[in-house]
Amino acid sequence: MSAPQPPAAALDAHVAEGELEAGRDSVPVFQRFMERIGAFWTLGVLAVLIVAFGIAAPTLYTKAAWLATSSFAVEYLILAIGQTYVIVTSGIDLADGATLGFSAMAGSLLMENLLASHVSGGVASFVGILLMLATGAGIGLVNGLIITRVKLPPFIVTLGTLTAVTGATDLLNNGTEITNLPGFVTTLGTANVLSGWLPVPVLIALALAVLFGLGLSRTRFGMRTYAIGSNEIAARRAGVDVDRHLVRVYMISGVLAGVAGLLVTANFSAASPIAGANDELYAIAAVVIGGASIFGGRGTMFGTVIGTGIIAVLTTGLVLANVQPFWQQVAIGAVVIGAVAVDRVRTRAGTD
């Protein structure tokens, strides 16, 4: 940064004469406190969950439990990263789970056929992974174009592509899974660093969260993403090409679904046509638990990571505590509603 650093006080503009109405905040202390702590309260919830489940099931603190929890979280986190961008624009991407499944199947089918025609595993992996990412981007492009050109609500458009893409996934290989994959892809699922404590897929997911988190909070693209979700007309009047921006946001969501498709395929050493089914619900839940507003304009990647963590710990914690698995979904549903309720209290002050 080239600009000299001003004293912090200089960022507060106080002009004695001719000042405009300062508007004393009449916001209750509790609400101001809640707004100030921002997404950090969810971090507290995550900590409480980890302690509580640790007491109920001490095996939560083992390496095996950590690997299970973090590997479980990978696909949801990657989808939730893209979903965060979409939700901040006040949109929603119901199709990202289906996109995961379709791109994984499409890329794997290509890899299987390339291997069958004696193409080297490296080339097959490269081309197959490219196809997964391109397929994801393509579905995102279709979503974005229909939303901006035909001017239909994102909920309806992505509900439609969710259904259509799910059907198309079964068409690819008659609804059966693909297991003949290049070695590069299958080892990707088992590779790890830090003497086995950090699986490579988890590392990739966290790196993507940092990268896209910085993109959201520190770049022009991110700032305009918030602006569109906060007041689309204001963004248009400020000269932002809102339609083009939205198309790109849905493409980001699609590409990330392709990445998630790759990692899920790597993890199971197989591409399944039912991979990713219903994942969008967990991804949306993670973003909302993380403090994003479904009305747009608000949300952070940090919150999304914590939200995904809460879902993952709830899931493994309940398993380890020998609770019937059906309760997992009940618990996650309750947490989503609880999170939105707390968020409402937290922000009632700020939204006039």
Place this chain on the structure above:
Amino acid sequence: MTTVQRPTGGHGGAPARPVVEVRGVSKRYGSIHALRDVDMAICPGEVVGLVGDNGAGKSTLVNIIAGALAPTSGEILVDGERVGFKSPTDARDAGIETVYQDLALAPDLSVWQNLFLGRELTVRGPLGWIGWLDRRAMAQQSVTDLERTRIRISSVSSRVGRLSGGQRQAVAVGRAAAWGSKVILMDEPTAALGVEQQQKVGELIKTVASHGLPVLLISHNLPQVYDVCDRILVLFHGRLIADLRPEETDMDGIVGWITGAAMLSGGSTR
């Protein structure tokens, strides 16, 4: 900003060179004449009021100057040069800023983000190529811009949604003043404000104009127009029928022009 002396009122002073001129502008929608052959000019430092009854053509005229509408005939000149705006962005690039009635602010963005939305500053070097924001520079510049218009906001990092109605108004005007180099168009800027805040926005308008940046104020709030403006233009059925100076008329006089009564009785100041 150019150095200009503010018109002192009355007809005595030498007329300053107009920054924005409207020449023979008409706008027709089918058989409806929204504007008929309107001529007007705005000089540096002036606050010009634009009044008229609903449907008199105020919004049409403002939208034409702001680049949101194309005139059917006639021309707009900025600094004596003919311009053909195809969009509000063109008008903005030419130094014409508009403060909309709904303010067009993003409540979830901070004050400085709203000031720079669409014109963000990025850092130099490779990070700048991917659009990495120079947040510090924008925050600093926002403080300077708002200080110049004597706007007091406790912190430019405050979310706009947390500000009072008057403060939001100030941010919208401050943004226009910061970016506008020719004229600020204000469409009913005080419609949603209380009396005290209306007065403060009035002072804000005067402050902006005293820096040389003229303001075209469209308002139904006649006391404010009377109080703030150096000249008051009256539109009546698409025609510009009067160019009044507040010291030469009173509120009843203005109302007479707006309703057309003054025209019937034969008075004219043009």
